[in-house]
């Protein structure tokens with residue numbers, strides 16, 4: 001990161017998804033390089049940086065690439081080309097219930113999520129009661145998560161992410177958690193984090209009013225590229241304009257494999273990884289048995 005005030009920096013980032021004809025092909029691609037696939041360039045040579053304490057809104061029509069960028073910043077996904085630098089602890093209000101264990105109680109899940117973000121047990125202990133109080137799920141906090149309603153799970157997810165005192169808060173349309181009273185509490189909390197702790201905010205929303213409420217800067221994406229980056233008012237009007245315009249570019253342009261083959265290895269899912277490990281184990285055990293027979 002060249003500027004030391006930057007906490008997020010995207011440097012010529014491109015994300016290409018591989019589109020396989022079916023799951024069988026996707027699985028085979030793990031082992032066989034020649035399996036055919038098409039490509040979707042979801043993010044195309046995007047560069048921008050965000051300074052500590054800045055609040056930035058990310059706009060774009062459906063499929064413009066907003067979630068893909070957020071996923072790469074939170075480390076859930078990786079760029080195909082280019083680099084992403086992130087400095088500090090990230091609180092992500094994306095899939096609020098991701099990473100929860102349904103058999104663990106709410107309280108145990110607080111520790112699970114906290115540890116996943118790299119916090120020590122002592123640090124989690126310090127914010128535990130704040131989280132319990134913010135989530136407002138009463139005595140259910142000590143019950144297994146599988147007994148929670150989806151709203152309760154989302155509230156706990158929200159509470160954890162805002163109470164762990166993140167340096168960077170990433171919000172993707174997550175301000176509609178719970179009832180109106182809870183929503184107001186969430187908005188107030190985020191404002192307090194920005195004002196009192198200098199938290200950096202990256203907000204994805206289709207509500208331009210919400211964006212104006214929090215952000216001074218807006219980035220408008222179009223077909224995976226940055227269309228505008230600057231003042232929030234101008235960004236909002238650019239975004240509104242882009243909504244009126246009939247999209248002429250093909251948002252889901254897919255290039256043929258021969259045109260544009262990705263050089264780095266196929267990303268494996270957990271399931272594929274387990275099957276691969278099992279196959280290797282069977283192979284090693286089989287070889288061991290054959291060798292021991294040969295020695296006899």
Ligand SMILES: Nc1ncnc2c1ncn2[C@@H]1O[C@H](COP(=O)(O)OP(=O)(O)OP(=O)(O)O)[C@@H](O)[C@H]1O
Nearest residue numbers: 017040042060061062063064065066067068251252
């Ligand atoms: N895992 C994936 N595999 C293949 N294509 C994908 C994948 N995830 C996203 N895409 C494609 O990448 C493009 C960008 O998707 P993304 O979810 O980032 O858009 P978005 O701006 O967040 O849209 P929305 O406002 O609808 O949430 C879309 O065309 C989408 O179909």
